Amino acid sequence: MYKNRKITVLSHILVWLLLFSMPYLLSYGQEQEVNRVLARFWIPLVFSAIIFYLNYFVLIDQCFFPKKMVLFITINVIIIAFFLFLKEYIEDNFFQDIIKKRSKDSVRSGPTFKMGIYIQVLSYMAPLLFSIAIKSTKRWAKTEAERKEAANFKLKSELQHLHYQLQPHFFFNSLNNIYALVDISPEQAKTSIHSLSKLMRYMLYETNVELISLSKEIDFLKKYIELMKLRVSDKTVVNYSFPAEETGIKIAPLLFISLIENAFKHGVSASKKSTINIEMICKEKTVYFTIKNDDFPKKIDDKSGSGIGLPNIEKRLELLYPKKYNFKTTLENNHFVSHLEIETN
Structure with missing residues (x-):
């Protein structure tokens, strides 16, 4: 000045x-x-x-x-x-x-x-x-x-609110999953608590930034999927595929976790066979993320999730990647498909 x-x-x-x-x-x-x-x-x-x-x-x-x-x-x-x-x-x-x-x-x-x-x-x-x-x-x-400064401050405030909203949502869902393991498999419950502590450490200390390496986000997603697999029965098959090599892409943190949570919440049945397929591919600077799972709608009184997952991610995408993303969900032959494309350049 x-x-x-x-x-x-x-x-x-x-x-x-x-x-x-x-x-x-x-x-x-x-x-x-x-x-x-x-x-x-x-x-x-x-x-x-x-x-x-x-x-x-x-x-x-x-x-x-x-x-x-x-x-x-x-x-x-x-x-x-x-x-x-x-x-x-x-x-x-x-x-x-x-x-x-x-x-x-x-x-x-x-x-x-x-x-x-x-x-x-x-x-x-x-x-x-x-x-x-x-x-x-x-x-x-x-x-x-x-x-512009006021709009930028409002944007950051909204993103921070959505970020903080996601953390307890994620934490409570994970605790519910671990709670279900306590009586069935105490050892798995202990392992799950240890894994959850690592995931929460990542969410609390590494995601308070605008952009994070996609490889770190992928590592977080893999750990979360492995944590969730401990809860499901042998009747549920979980397949996932992520880029094996370093892409060099940076992305806003915690954009995909809600979709994976949603798949485990609505795509798993205790009595029927079910499958969850998770795939992420990268072409140049665009990330393509698709989840396909069986559809087992929850009852109205089911409290296994807060219901803020998908609205949260849609709002964050609007704020972070205006006109640079494509997000859609479809129901095809009792299979729920979520597809997200993000241009990161």
């Missing part, structure tokens, strides 16, 4: 130096009368600078933006009228030789007094309008930056 302020001040100084040098730049190689340049150019330019900065630093903020237009116009009319009078007074009292020469020239071909006043008014209007334009542009840029 300090650097930008220095650049702005330097720019203003350079502009005014250029303007004050204009008579000599435009008449390079010709003789210039200092008094004439002072009276006809530099003094009006000083008045223009006063009009510009008075409006830029005071009047626009105090009157123009608050829409006190009558007061704003009145003050500027008084200032311009005062400078017109002051310019004539200075010329009449300090630059008599220029006045006499101008009177002789005006008899022959010079502009009338009214036309001269009109031109001077226009010359004072220019810095006024210029100050309004610059100040309005800066105000718009600041408002736009604040709007």
Whole structure:
């Protein structure tokens, strides 16, 4: 910010130096009368600078933006009228030789007094309008930056909320699964608790970032699938396939876990054979993730999950990958299919 302020001040100084040098730049190689340049150019330019900065630093903020237009116009009319009078007074009292020469020239071909006043008014209007334009542009840029910052803050807040919402959802579902193992297989329950602690450590300490390596996410998913397989019976077959090589892809964390949770929640039966097929493939920078499982709808009073999984992932995708994802779920011949494509570039 300090650097930008220095650049702005330097720019203003350079502009005014250029303007004050204009008579000599435009008449390079010709003789210039200092008094004439002072009276006809530099003094009006000083008045223009006063009009510009008075409006830029005071009047626009105090009157123009608050829409006190009558007061704003009145003050500027008084200032311009005062400078017109002051310019004539200075010329009449300090630059008599220029006045006499101008009177002789005006008899022959010079502009009338009214036309001269009109031109001077226009010359004072220019810095006024210029100050309004610059100040309005800066105000718009600041408002736009604040709007983007507010939108970005809202986005991060929503994502953080969804992230924190997912953690207890995941934790409670996993605890329910482990609880079912306590009486059936205490040793497996112990192993599951140990595995769950590793998964929770990953969720708590490694996923509080915008992007994470896809290989880390895959490792997390594999561990979760192995944890879930401990609970299901021999009648359930779980197949999964993930990229074996490092893809170099980075992705938002915890986007796929809800789909896997959903498959184990709705795709497993205690009495019937069931199959869950999980596949992830990567082509260039696009991730394709598909889960196909048997459909065993849960009863309304089933509390094995909170029901926030799929809405959560859809909302996160909208916020993280707008127009860069394709997510759809279909029911085909008693098989529930979830397909997610994400462009990560």
